[in-house]
Amino acid sequence: MLDQALTRDDLEVFFCIRKKTGSADRRALAKVLRALGIRLRGGTARWSLILRALDLSETQDPRHWADLTAPLLTANDVATLIGAKDPSIIYRWEKGKLPADTPPFPPSIDLSNGRKHARAKRWRKAEVLAWHQGRPLPRYAKAAPAFGALTPTK
Known part of the structure; x- marks a missing residue:
């Protein structure tokens, strides 16, 4: 693979x-x-x-x-998947502006490296579906930091 x-x-x-x-x-x-x-x-x-x-x-x-x-989803795709009327609500949810007692929205994947107005935020379908159905989000193994990237604590 x-x-x-x-x-x-x-x-x-x-x-x-x-x-x-x-x-x-x-x-x-x-x-x-x-x-x-x-x-x-x-x-x-x-x-x-x-x-x-x-x-x-x-x-x-x-x-x-x-x-x-699996292909990543745009805000429009996410809105269609979960039945939201407007894709702009996805960006509000991502910023933490969710209804009360709602778990945090899955984090986006920024494909723009911080460029403003790049329209390059994507989400994984499995994470969005898990959030929408009230299940725990899938946990993926993160990459290990490069040797020497960690600063020792005193």
């Missing part, structure tokens, strides 16, 4: 980057890959590289592979 080569088309589907029909414009994908620090080799990338860019470990519970490799 980790060695599967992902083409530019595969990456556009995974990151949910929509382009105009018939267009060969790849600038949106290039911006996302640059923001995440992903460099394509021979026009492809491997899942291990994508997981590391998203701060996840390459060694995941096999039950989570389908969730982790």
